[in-house]
Amino acid sequence: MDILQISYFSKVYETTNYAHAAESLCVSRQGLRKVMRNLEREVGQPLFVNVANRLQPTEAAHRLYKASRTFVEGFRELEDAVAAMKLSQKTEVRLGGTYDSDDVFTTAEWRAFRSYPTEEHDINVKLRYVRGSRPTLLAALLDGSLDYAHVVFTELDETRFECRIAREGRIFLTMRSDHPLAARAAVTIEDLRGVPLSMHCEGNGVADLMLREAQARGVALDVVRSDNELPLRLADAEDGRAATLTYLPLDDDPRHPNLVSVPFEEPALAWKYGVVARRGAGDSYMMRYFAGEEIDWPAIVREIDERKEKTG
Numbered sequence: 001m002d003i004l005q006i007s008y009f010s011k012v013y014e015t016t017n018y019a020h021a022a023e024s025l026c027v028s029r030q031g032l033r034k035v036m037r038n039l040e041r042e043v044g045q046p047l048f049v050n051v052a053n054r055l056q057p058t059e060a061a062h063r064l065y066k067a068s069r070t071f072v073e074g075f076r077e078l079e080d081a082v083a084a085m086k087l088s089q090k091t092e093v094r095l096g097g098t099y100d101s102d103d104v105f106t107t108a109e110w111r112a113f114r115s116y117p118t119e120e121h122d123i124n125v126k127l128r129y130v131r132g133s134r135p136t137l138l139a140a141l142l143d144g145s146l147d148y149a150h151v152v153f154t155e156l157d158e159t160r161f162e163c164r165i166a167r168e169g170r171i172f173l174t175m176r177s178d179h180p181l182a183a184r185a186a187v188t189i190e191d192l193r194g195v196p197l198s199m200h201c202e203g204n205g206v207a208d209l210m211l212r213e214a215q216a217r218g219v220a221l222d223v224v225r226s227d228n229e230l231p232l233r234l235a236d237a238e239d240g241r242a243a244t245l246t247y248l249p250l251d252d253d254p255r256h257p258n259l260v261s262v263p264f265e266e267p268a269l270a271w272k273y274g275v276v277a278r279r280g281a282g283d284s285y286m287m288r289y290f291a292g293e294e295i296d297w298p299a300i301v302r303e304i305d306e307r308k309e310k311t312g
Helices: 002-017 018-024 029-043 059-087 107-118 132-144 203-214 230-238 284-291 297-311
Strands: 049-051 055-056 092-098 126-132 148-153 161-170 172-176 196-199 224-225 245-246 258-262 270-278
Touching: 002 029, 018 029, 018 161, 029 230, 055 059, 059 284, 092 132, 107 203, 126 132, 132 148, 132 161, 148 203, 148 284, 161 284, 172 230, 196 203, 196 230, 224 230, 230 245, 230 258, 270 284
Parallel strands: 092 126, 092 148, 196 224, 196 245
Antiparallel strands: 049 055, 148 270, 161 270, 172 245, 172 258
């Protein structure tokens, strides 16, 4: 039994879903199931059973999860101590971010996320931050010119990269409130026939996914602008020139009172945001650090809601 097995087991236990656990760990379902089978052989009894198509932990899983908490927390502290020692020998950490990496946050969340490293941690190394497209940053991770990258993606080659998922969500079609699709509860790829679109450039994971899914359904997208800069695409939507794609709904955004966002119905049309490193090169402490895992996101949401109530 090793820490990898316990880490994978813990994620399956917490999500009660192999698919969600595998996505969160950035590993294949087959690889995750293999680790679980090996662990069950060591334990000598099943850890999970399917009941009415739902994964449920067994009594053995409950006992193992409870017994492993001290071990997991102790190992994490050990990892952090080793990482801190390694960091003390470094003068620079090279961090990248895709052009759309800030689009997965509200303004308040992004401010908290960017201030988190300086306010919450005592890491005395210089951070060199660069922006780039997803293909450019992934290539830089592979050739060693970049250490970590904040990336929005729809799929990731797990044989070459490791990641910590910070958040994920559905893709939204955002448009003016008088747009023909604005009153829908959800939209589909087929609904985009004849609809002018302002969307991300090819090479962006979401753009590639949309183009691939549209081609599979025989839908020719009418792309009038390809740009990774969200403000330009939102300007197209506000002027009524085109609908656009966003990672968050903008219905309640006071900066865009005339825009509404409708989610895509297809489950495949979703995004993930996380910290990515070359497989085997990522430090677990730094991955958690750059993912902002210790940020109290519910507290930020409460603060935003309270501010809204005060302003009416």
